[in-house]
Amino acid sequence: MIRLTDLALPLDHPAEALPAAICARLGITADELLSFEIARREMGATYRYLLEPDFVDRLDSLYYFGGDTVTEMHPVACSASHTAEFAGLFTTTRVKSADLGGGEVAKGCDRAIAAFTGLPDDASLPSRVGWLGFPPDDTAWQMGDRSIRCFLWLDGERMTGSYRGAGPGKLKIHYASR
Numbered sequence: 001m002i003r004l005t006d007l008a009l010p011l012d013h014p015a016e017a018l019p020a021a022i023c024a025r026l027g028i029t030a031d032e033l034l035s036f037e038i039a040r041r042e043m044g045a046t047y048r049y050l051l052e053p054d055f056v057d058r059l060d061s062l063y064y065f066g067g068d069t070v071t072e073m074h075p076v077a078c079s080a081s082h083t084a085e086f087a088g089l090f091t092t093t094r095v096k097s098a099d100l101g102g103g104e105v106a107k108g109c110d111r112a113i114a115a116f117t118g119l120p121d122d123a124s125l126p127s128r129v130g131w132l133g134f135p136p137d138d139t140a141w142q143m144g145d146r147s148i149r150c151f152l153w154l155d156g157e158r159m160t161g162s163y164r165g166a167g168p169g170k171l172k173i174h175y176a177s178r
Contacts, residue, residue, distance in 0.1 A: 003039065003147055005140030007049040018049070026075065040143055048139075073151075081158045084132055084151040088112035092148060097141045100148075105133040109150035117152065118167040127173045130155055 007021055023033055042048045076082050090108035094100045109131040114121035119128060130153040136145040152163055163171065 003136070003140065003145055004049070005136055005143065005145060008046040009049070010046055011043065013047070028075075039145075042143070078162050079160060081160055083156060083158055084153050085159070085163055087116035087131075087150050087152045087163075089147040089149060092135075092146045094146065097135055097138065100135055105135075105148060106131065108148055109133045112150040113152050116165075117163050117171060118165045119171055120168070124173055128168070128171045129153065 004022060004025055007018075007025060009017055009021060019030065019033055019036065022036055023030055026033075038049060040049070073084070078085075087109075090112050092100055092104060092108070094104075110125050111121055113119070113129055113131055114125055117129065119125055132151040132153050134149045134151075135141070136147065
């Protein structure tokens with residue numbers, strides 16, 4: 001599951017505007033949006049939505065670094081060359097986003113990636129794959145979203161296709177653990 005946060009539309013928006021806005025945010029076509037669920041809607045000067053869309057799974061990513069920080073991620077088709085793959089979510093119980101530590105993100109993303117890839121969630125996992133983890137933005141956190149997005153990362157190696165269910169045969173140990 002992925003959540004879209006802070007999608008704002010005018011109070012008098014037509015019904016078809018919401019799916020169109022979801023597609024625009026995700027960079028997908030209307031045919032690729034299978035369904036969506038409204039997790040929360042707040043009314044102010046506009047309607048602000050927290051949504052859980054279901055869509056054709058093609059949102060792998062190309063990411064760009066600025067120093068040690070990921071500065072951009074762009075969705076690409078699974079069949080195109082990419083450098084990260086969305087593997088799943090985990091939910092934290094932290095009240096404040098500032099209380100979320102790297103160790104908790106690593107442990108949660110390791111579990112999500114192990115389940116996604118069919119790898120054992122053991123001491124060998126960090127020697128097979130890396131992860132990128134992204135908490136919700138401040139607005140989504142304030143609205144109650146505690147889902148951390150986890151991406152499979154192979155240290156900049158380009159991949160095509162998906163690593164879903166790849167297992168240890170395809171994801172061999174090739175990183176030195178520290």
